Amino acid sequence: MSEYQHTCLIRGDDGQAVRAILDRICNKWTLLIVATLDRGTVRFTDLHRQIPGISQRMLTLTLRNLERDGLVSRTVHAEVPPRVEYALTPVGKSLIPPALALAGWAVEHVPHIEASRRAHESGGR
């Protein structure tokens, strides 16, 4: 099978499949939350603590989107004080391997990329 046919996976229907997933995971916090939930069930405040820099607003919003997309489950325990636990669904877990592939690429190549950036900046002006 040729490379041509492989990259059709990306280009596909004008890239609509890739665009669909990109629209969902390519925001500031989604992958980070998914990675954090990969370690097991976590409640709201713990997530807030384990993900430095995220605001309550964005944590809630991102979790709601992940829930809508069926990647994360939300369990409310009828207690006082309230306890809400988040966990990955099977579909959510299935995102981990490709996300790791991307992360692996990142740690391997980002230094080179940033060097290239700096070279262009210093040489450009």
Next chain:
Amino acid sequence: MSEYQHTCLIRGDDGQAVRAILDRICNKWTLLIVATLDRGTVRFTDLHRQIPGISQRMLTLTLRNLERDGLVSRTVHAEVPPRVEYALTPVGKSLIPPALALAGWAVEHVPHIEASRRAHESGGR
């Protein structure tokens, strides 16, 4: 090795490595351009034609960013009319496999995700 250690690749330094790459490839056109260039050297207008819907402005901007990051090479031929050819660098090519992993996940799970979306919308109101 545990799952915990794996997902550290994503969470890593508060996810800064992943964030760095996400900031670069997670826009509307980058992956599509990279996938298109995987088929070989392409000139500006051909890219414009092969990627439906992209504006000249975004094609130029995205190509400039890819060039800065060292993922794409730009070759100007001193001719009239001018001819400019774009191609993936080795680093650019190395992005293809992880991108395919993500694309594969997308085509496999996006239907399920969109079904989940619709279920939440119809049941939610």
Next chain:
DNA sequence: CTGTATCCAACGGGATACTG
């Protein structure tokens, strides 16, 4: 503890017109 509501600034990106 687990959110929601509001306001606001920054940025991505589309449309269009112009240029060497």
Next chain:
DNA sequence: CAGTATCCCGTTGGATACAG
């Protein structure tokens, strides 16, 4: 052919305050 320059709008996301 291969861009650049403007204008402009929608979305993302941060800060803050409030609520069950």
